[in-house]
Amino acid sequence: MKYELIGLDMDGTMLNSEKKITDGVIKAIKEAIANGKYVSLSSGRALAELTEYREMLKDMEYAILESGALVYNLKKDEIISVVTLDEDIVKKVFEAVKGKDVFVHLISQGRSVSPEKLIPKMDKYHMGVYIPMYEKVCTKVEDTIKFHYEDKQGIEKINLFHTTPQDRENTRKKLQGLPIEMLDAEETSLEISPLGVTKGFGLKKLCEYLNMGIEQSIAVGDADNDLDILKTAGLAIAMGNANENAQKIADVKVADNDHDGVAEAIYKYLLEK
Structure with missing residues (x-):
């Protein structure tokens, strides 16, 4: 071939x-x-x-x-x-991590949207190697979830950076059954994409x-x-x-x-x- x-x-x-x-x-x-x-x-x-x-x-x-x-x-x-992800799905993903120590990273309209205060602490989420890049390229916001509801633009992908693999597994279980693609990435990250x-x-x-x-x-x-x-x-x-x-x-x-x-x-x- x-x-x-x-x-x-x-x-x-x-x-x-x-x-x-x-x-x-x-x-x-x-x-x-x-x-x-x-x-x-x-x-x-x-x-x-x-x-x-x-x-x-x-x-x-x-x-x-x-x-x-x-x-x-x-x-x-x-x-x-x-x-893009269906808005009902986005809401359920946000609800699954509400009140949890999870770095919620959104990919929306090609933008990389991150919580500004947590970028210097990405080591905690086993993502420290990405700090320099995130500091340079991210759309930095106070709260990514709040930002999305005000921004009202489509989300292509959600990355959920956890502090431990077990926390990631707990989030996965909460989202099980939803029409989405879930993939493990890095050490503790869970990637959420539209089904298929x-x-x-x-x-x-x-x-x-x-x-x-x-x-x-x-x-x-x-x-x-x-x-x-x-x-x-x-x-x-x-x-x-x-x-x-x-x-x-x-x-x-x-x-x-x-x-x-x-x-x-x-x-x-x-x-x-």
Whole structure:
């Protein structure tokens, strides 16, 4: 099979342990695009959270963002596809964490909305590595829930950062049965997306847009929120640092994110060098 598109997860995949894109990975991405291949992000991040990487990735045209809720043309700044959570669902999610010590992060209209006072305390929610990015790119508000009800804009995704895995499990149980997608991320985060909306859903939307068969796509990832896109793509590639679940369903494995595994995936499987 000749592959035409590669979807790259960001955290733990395209980004190394320091949240940087290495020169080797940038070079491989540029070479793939120069050879007529499509390279897309495949991330749980909001559009706003790409800010520091946009210049480095200026050759990249497409992005599957917000765990598939937003598919975006980066060069034209145009939405290809967007799906939002039903307002009744949003209300039930908010009710489930009311009075709990949970960092409620909203992704709305491509914005990354966070409680300003809690950003410096993100270590408590096992998200400390993201503090510098959140300080730079977030729409900072006093209370995210209150902000949403006043803002009245659609929400594509809700991230609930907990202090312990057990607290996350308790929230999951409260939300069980709702027509939503729930995925564990990081150590204690629970991602809430519209039912049926996953990175794999976003990949299908992008392939339709490009008039391409899904079997011509490659997905590269490392974590549970990559499982659906790995199952959906024509070729599933797990990073060397991928968790057991991702490694189990992958077709092949490459080096880890600190040793240019993404570059290996591009050269070996997309460009077939």
